[in-house]
Amino acid sequence: MPAAEFTSYYGRPVLKPPVWTWEIAAYLFTGGLAAGSSVLAAGAQVTGRPALRRVGRVAALAGVVASGVLLVADLGRPARFHHMLRVVKPTSPMSVGTWILSVFGPAAGVAAVAEVVPWLPDRGVSGVGRRVVPPVGHAAGWVAAVTAPALATYTGVLLADTAVPSWHEAYPELPVIFAGSALASGAGVGLVAAPSGESGPARRMAVAGAALELVGAHRVETRLGLLSEPYRSGVAGRLLRAARVLTVLGAVGAVAGRRSRVVSVVSGVALLAASVATRFGVFHAGVVSARDPRYTVVPQRQRLARRVAGAGSGS
Template identity: 80%
Template sequence: MSPDRPVGDLFRRFRERLAAERTAVADRTGADVPAAGGPGAARRVGRADSAGRATGAGPGAARTDAGSRDAGLTPHPPRDVAPTTSRRRGGRGGRGGEQLTVPPAEFTSYYGRPILKPPVWRWDIAAYLFTGGLAAGSSLLAAGGQLTGRPALRRAGRVTSLAAVSASAYFLVNDLGRPSRFHHMLRVAKPTSPMSVGTWILTAFGPAAGLAAVAEAAPRLPRHGVLGLGRRLLPPAGNAAGLVAAVTAPALATYTGVLLADTAVPSWHEAYPELPAIFAGSALASGAGVGLLAAPCAQAGPARRLAVAGAALELWGSHRVENRLGLLSEPYTQGTPGALLRAGRSLTAAGVVGALLGRRSRLLSAVSGGALLAASVCTRFGIFHGGVASARDPKYTVVPQRERADRPA
């Protein structure tokens, strides 16, 4: 600093310039702005103008609405935003509410994108859900035919079970991309993982169902030689394998429901009590459909009883997921999932009625069996697409979370 311009002189010049600016502002706006450093300056600078608008804490034409108008500027905050009804905290009594600077926040998602990533599973997983249930239901039907002496029912159930579990393995491997990945999943057994448990269930069920189905070909083998030995050994081995498959069948029918409910997909996760019941009922109904299609009326008694039990479980579970979940029930009632589930309910009811009325009509029994199989397809695909739809819409993730947060402890 040069000696001819001491600090006191610079400070005095600054105060004079600041006072001149304040006087100019007061002349333009008509406001009573005291000189810098005068009594009450710090208290009155920043006070609201006659319209009650909050002003700033320093000089400038845009610090008040009147100053903004004189300067040709738009008053801030905008006048089209309604003021709040609450009083200022810590302000003087009787003073008006604060002016909102932004409109109230509304629900949206970041950049318009879903909060959850939708499942990457394709149609082959929905088909896997159906074929797995069909394999389980058919093996139970075959065990019933075996224990009650109904060979046609037993044969139809075993052959269908092998075909369905083979299709399940194909759909699963197709989704995994490489067969080796299925093999890699068998390196560990993790009871807390539905996927790991399901892999082991499928591994145990498949060979048993295969041996039971192969045993049905024993009567066609020659009576002598090596094949004759197979003709004698296969039937008892097939009976034992058929019972093993039937014991494993309930786990195969229901684990896929647990698998879906174990994900973060909102409408699947919230329906965790119902999904295993729906899938169990659908499996029983589809197995009954096989029996009604393939067995003569005289041997179809267990299939009819299986149809009634499966339909009751499936209809109860479907009704629950469409009415118990509140907002998360919407994906199951709208669009493609809603249409599929409604069709599944109608076909299930028609199949049960036809099964009960068609005790002596092979044609009516076959039509009822086809209706039950189609109902199982519609139900599995409807549940699948309903969960995918709930993951794509952010409201099904955020709104239930807010409701749970606002719920009293």
């Protein structure tokens, strides 16, 4: 007898596929970009690199503003975001994420404005003017940087908290992937926009982010059994393969391009493109796994069979 092919009731999905549109996939990227840029700015502050710090803080504000626009666009009605602030629910990644954005956004805004507003110059002994950032700007930058890791990873927790099979099963890896992608994209901004002489922290962050992202992506493509298929095939597979190539090129270029402005810019663009491809690839993989009932039912049967076998061996 030939092996039976899996079918569901009238071929319909067991789960309702996510109703999220491309705005949410883009939101995953812009939120990570904001977080990574804020961490980059903090590193620049510690190491005394004002131009890199300014780039990071301005990019963080741009990323969080874009995130707000994309999130409201997906919600359909701006008032819905306001309604989410009526409660605090620690068990809900969406509720926690709303409050993370509410803390990070104003802090990133104050830090960026403090960087770009033409404050009176400080004339030292030499009489040479230089821009002075008020203490409130630095304090706000640190608030944003402390909040940034939560902003970078909560979206991975949010996806894994759904019933979408390939997202739910990847709950250990998605926050790692998103953290690495956030660091890589923030580093990409620094490599593109900051002077080469101040880009040391961005180069180190690019390597760290690339390592996290590549390790996490490899695990979701190999560890999940059947549920790894959506990450390897179709649109998601093509996007994630492109992301892997771009991430490697960006990290290698970040290390090799210390003395070349052109190489640094190309590396930064590659890292940003890789981050976009990663977020959209993960998004598409989840949608595919929800639409095909095989990814819901077959793993359930396998888990049931393991439990039965374990109970039988225990008795």
